[in-house]
Structures are given as structure tokens and as C-alpha cells.
Amino acid sequence: MIAITLVDRVGSGLWASVSVLYFTYVSGLSMAEVGTLAAVSGAVGIAGAPLGGRIADRVPLTRLLPALQLLRAVASFALLTTDHYPLLLAFSAVGSLGDRAASVLTKLYATRVAGPDRVRYQAVNRTAANAGWALGGLAAAAALALGTTAVYRWLLAGDALTFVAAALLVLTCAEPPSASRVAATSKDAPRALKPASPWRDRSYLAYVATETVLSLDDTVFKVGLPLWIAHSDDVPHGLAPLLLVLNNVMVVALQVPLARFGTTTETARRLLIPLAAAFALGGLAMAFSATGGTATAICLVTASAVAFTLAEMLHATVSWELSVALAPETAQGAYLGVHGLAQSTQRGIGPIAVTAAIATGPLGWTAFGATIALTCGIQHRLVRDRLRRIALSVAPVTVSEH
CATH class of the missing domain: 1.20.1250.20 (MFS general substrate transporter like domains)
Structure with missing residues (x-):
């Protein structure tokens, strides 16, 4: 999962560095439109955390996480297909929803697989995330020296491809034990073990x-x-x-x-x-x-x-x-x-x-x-x-x- 975080955040570093520039110079959006797009996608993304967490109590993480990574990849690739503002708004919102849900599920995976060592595991995971952001940002900075619209599109495509790579890597991981999923799916579980809200x-x-x-x-x-x-x-x-x-x-x-x-x-x-x-x-x-x-x-x-x-x-x-x-x-x-x-x-x-x-x-x-x-x-x-x-x-x- 550490390697998955690194790959994921390299892509995020690529896109975060150029997202405003992409929507401005490639999609031709105004400053107000870019701000509204960021606000709306961020608001939609808020729902991703509780929604993803709730589903994870019933569905194996090693199946749910790849689905979310592929959702993020599809949303990123979709941005390349249009400059129509309502569609850009919708695709960005879907990507934000997947991003917040995937973030929570990555933490949940660490919690389940690391047990009492979860704090150290998360620390290593966060170190990998910061290294990924830095690598992605440096790559974006180097690419932007060319300053062409093709470069912006390739950076966005690179972001999407890292999500595909992350999804494939998750499929190689073992599913950690989950008391919550057992309680949620067992019809014979005692009432006291049923998931709390x-x-x-x-x-x-x-x-x-x-x-x-x-x-x-x-x-x-x-x-x-x-x-x-x-x-x-x-x-x-x-x-x-x-x-x-x-x-x-x-x-x-x-x-x-x-x-x-x-x-x-x-x-x-x-x-x-x-x-x-x-x-x-x-x-x-x-x-x-x-x-x-x-x-x-x-x-x-x-x-x-x-x-x-x-x-x-x-x-x-x-x-x-x-x-x-x-x-x-x-x-x-x-x-x-x-x-x-x-x-x-x-x-x-x-x-x-x-x-x-x-x-x-x-x-x-x-x-x-x-x-x-x-x-x-x-x-x-x-x-x-x-x-x-x-x-x-x-x-x-x-x-x-x-």
C-alpha cells in the first residue's frame, strides 16, 4: 500500500500543479468559472469520505479501492474530451468524490493491516505521499517550461494513468481482516455486534x-x-x-x-x-x-x-x-x-x-x-x-x- 500511495500522489502532484493553468489556458475558463469549478467539486467531494467508509464496512477494500481509482482515472480522462463548462464541472466533481473516498479507504486499509502499529504505518505512508507530491510537482514544473497546451494535456493524462496503475497494484494486495464487514454481513451476528452509526x-x-x-x-x-x-x-x-x-x-x-x-x-x-x-x-x-x-x-x-x-x-x-x-x-x-x-x-x-x-x-x-x-x-x-x-x-x- 505504501507503493500505491507513492504512485497515486505522483499523479496528484502532476495535476495539482497545473489544474488552474489547464482550465485557464486549455479549456478557456474565466477566473470566476475556475473558482466555481473548484468550489463545486470540493463540495461534492465532501460526500466521498462518509460514503466510501460506509460501503467499506460491507465490501472488501481490495475490490472497492480499485473501483474508486478507476473512477478517478475515467474522470481525469473525461476532462480531456471537452471544454464544455457543465461537463468539466461534472467530471471534476466525480473525480473529487473518488479522491476523498479513496483517501479514507487507504487509511482504513492501514488501520486493518497494521493493527497496533497503525500510527507508524500511517507515518511511513504519509512520508511516501509527500515524496510523491514532490516528484509530481517537480515533473510538472519541468514540463511547464515548454508552456504548450499539449504539455498540459499530457500532464493530465499522466495523472489519470497513475490512478490506473494504483488500481492494478491494489489488486495484488491481500484483503486485511475486518470485524466491521463480518458484523455487517452476518445474519447470525448478535445484536450488540451490529455496526453502530x-x-x-x-x-x-x-x-x-x-x-x-x-x-x-x-x-x-x-x-x-x-x-x-x-x-x-x-x-x-x-x-x-x-x-x-x-x-x-x-x-x-x-x-x-x-x-x-x-x-x-x-x-x-x-x-x-x-x-x-x-x-x-x-x-x-x-x-x-x-x-x-x-x-x-x-x-x-x-x-x-x-x-x-x-x-x-x-x-x-x-x-x-x-x-x-x-x-x-x-x-x-x-x-x-x-x-x-x-x-x-x-x-x-x-x-x-x-x-x-x-x-x-x-x-x-x-x-x-x-x-x-x-x-x-x-x-x-x-x-x-x-x-x-x-x-x-x-x-x-x-x-x-x-
């Missing part, structure tokens, strides 16, 4: 709501830092891509070593404290970067990037463990699908939150970091209370004396 689980839904806020680190690097630098008189614009490289290098180098600090539910919960500190420091560094000269601003923006990258890696470790540990084994797919809504939702609200912080200036960035830090504290308490309820719900075992 995450939509009726208020404490888990509250946890997912906090996860939406904690996932905003993703938007910081995609929107926040580049936009802040673009509107700064003291920071050279060339720093923006360098900070993205720094983020990528840090994740590849440190994600796996950091994973060992969150290998149990309790240690993962404790990581929420340093995570809160990292978010708060990132916001403060950005705020103070507007108060000094060029050298000070560069140092503080770089320090902020380091802090937010650390927050990104810590949150990934915490999230991998808690999202699974708080879900019942008989409904892991459904629960992880609902958990996937956090990442999907933040893609919609994240740019708004970050733009508001930038518009408000130093005070906005301070409030941004402090709000996420406070949310870490809220999640810390939510998880503690839920774990206590789970412990109390386990019937005590009595050993009779002879």
Missing part, C-alpha cells in the same frame, strides 16, 4: 468538529503563507515556494520519528498539549513578522512555517490514533468516513478563515493560532471523557475463588 454518536461528532479546526494547518501552507508573503512589503515573494519545500522536507524527515510519541491512545491524547503550543507559536510568529524589517520578517515567517509544519506532523500522529481508537471495531469504515469530513470541510472553510486572519493583520494571526490552540484543549477533554465512558461500559470481570 457515527451519525448518532454525539461525542464522536463533536470530536470530528474539533478535527475540522485542527486541520487548518493544511490551508496555512496552501493559502495563508503565500498570500501573506504576496501582500508583504518586507518579505521577498521567492520565499513562498522555499517554505513549501521546507515543509515537505521536514515531513519526509521527521514524520516517522515523531510517530513513536503517539503509538497509544493516551500518549496521542497527551500530544494535544504540545500541538496547542505549536499552533499558538505559529500564529504569534506570523503576527510579529509584520512589525520588523526585512531580515526580521523573513526569520519570523520561516519560524512560523516551522511551527505550523511541526503542528501538521503532531496533528497527523494524534489524528491517526484517536480517530480509530474512538471508533467501535464493528463500524470502523463508517466512523473513519465521518472523520474524513473534517479534512473535506476545512478545505471549504480554511481559505475563508486564513483570508480573514490576513485581512485583520497581526491581531488576526494571533487569534487564528490561539483559536486552534484552544480547540486542542477542547479535544483533549472530549477524548478524556469519551475514554472514561468506554472504560465504564466494559463489564467488570469477576474471578471466583475456589
Whole structure:
């Protein structure tokens, strides 16, 4: 599955780097049309996580994942066939739906196959994903030097072909054991083993709501830092891509070593404290970067990037463990699908939150970091209370004396 993630993300790196340019220069869309297309496809993609997770409790992952990868491939190839806006909108939405569903199912596969080592497995998987993004991005940058419409089309075709390759690779994988699928398909299973519904689980839904806020680190690097630098008189614009490289290098180098600090539910919960500190420091560094000269601003923006990258890696470790540990084994797919809504939702609200912080200036960035830090504290308490309820719900075992 690690190799599959690498191949998948190479394709994503190819397309993410040129998607806006493709729709602008090849399809001839206006800026407003490109923005609407991205918003609509993102909104449709939100449904992919819970839908994919729910189906995965009933269907083998090694059959469902290839189907989703082929759906993404068909959607990408379909974009090459038309410049008609409604069709581009529809094909992009289908691709987004498949992307979000495949992301959740990849995590579910790791959860099932790795067992108690799931945090380390996911860390290695994420390292492979970042390496894939970097390779795809570099390939796209090199190809774009030619600047022809044919190059854009070949990059999109390359993206589609990586999904086909990923589908074929999944077919070679063994199906991991699944308590949720056994419970969902067995007519003789006890009522207590029937899959629970995450939509009726208020404490888990509250946890997912906090996860939406904690996932905003993703938007910081995609929107926040580049936009802040673009509107700064003291920071050279060339720093923006360098900070993205720094983020990528840090994740590849440190994600796996950091994973060992969150290998149990309790240690993962404790990581929420340093995570809160990292978010708060990132916001403060950005705020103070507007108060000094060029050298000070560069140092503080770089320090902020380091802090937010650390927050990104810590949150990934915490999230991998808690999202699974708080879900019942008989409904892991459904629960992880609902958990996937956090990442999907933040893609919609994240740019708004970050733009508001930038518009408000130093005070906005301070409030941004402090709000996420406070949310870490809220999640810390939510998880503690839920774990206590789970412990109390386990019937005590009595050993009779002879």
C-alpha cells in the first residue's frame, strides 16, 4: 500500500500543479468559472469520505479501492474530451468524490493491516505521499517550461494513468481482516455486534468538529503563507515556494520519528498539549513578522512555517490514533468516513478563515493560532471523557475463588 500511495500522489502532484493553468489556458475558463469549478467539486467531494467508509464496512477494500481509482482515472480522462463548462464541472466533481473516498479507504486499509502499529504505518505512508507530491510537482514544473497546451494535456493524462496503475497494484494486495464487514454481513451476528452509526454518536461528532479546526494547518501552507508573503512589503515573494519545500522536507524527515510519541491512545491524547503550543507559536510568529524589517520578517515567517509544519506532523500522529481508537471495531469504515469530513470541510472553510486572519493583520494571526490552540484543549477533554465512558461500559470481570 505504501507503493500505491507513492504512485497515486505522483499523479496528484502532476495535476495539482497545473489544474488552474489547464482550465485557464486549455479549456478557456474565466477566473470566476475556475473558482466555481473548484468550489463545486470540493463540495461534492465532501460526500466521498462518509460514503466510501460506509460501503467499506460491507465490501472488501481490495475490490472497492480499485473501483474508486478507476473512477478517478475515467474522470481525469473525461476532462480531456471537452471544454464544455457543465461537463468539466461534472467530471471534476466525480473525480473529487473518488479522491476523498479513496483517501479514507487507504487509511482504513492501514488501520486493518497494521493493527497496533497503525500510527507508524500511517507515518511511513504519509512520508511516501509527500515524496510523491514532490516528484509530481517537480515533473510538472519541468514540463511547464515548454508552456504548450499539449504539455498540459499530457500532464493530465499522466495523472489519470497513475490512478490506473494504483488500481492494478491494489489488486495484488491481500484483503486485511475486518470485524466491521463480518458484523455487517452476518445474519447470525448478535445484536450488540451490529455496526453502530457515527451519525448518532454525539461525542464522536463533536470530536470530528474539533478535527475540522485542527486541520487548518493544511490551508496555512496552501493559502495563508503565500498570500501573506504576496501582500508583504518586507518579505521577498521567492520565499513562498522555499517554505513549501521546507515543509515537505521536514515531513519526509521527521514524520516517522515523531510517530513513536503517539503509538497509544493516551500518549496521542497527551500530544494535544504540545500541538496547542505549536499552533499558538505559529500564529504569534506570523503576527510579529509584520512589525520588523526585512531580515526580521523573513526569520519570523520561516519560524512560523516551522511551527505550523511541526503542528501538521503532531496533528497527523494524534489524528491517526484517536480517530480509530474512538471508533467501535464493528463500524470502523463508517466512523473513519465521518472523520474524513473534517479534512473535506476545512478545505471549504480554511481559505475563508486564513483570508480573514490576513485581512485583520497581526491581531488576526494571533487569534487564528490561539483559536486552534484552544480547540486542542477542547479535544483533549472530549477524548478524556469519551475514554472514561468506554472504560465504564466494559463489564467488570469477576474471578471466583475456589
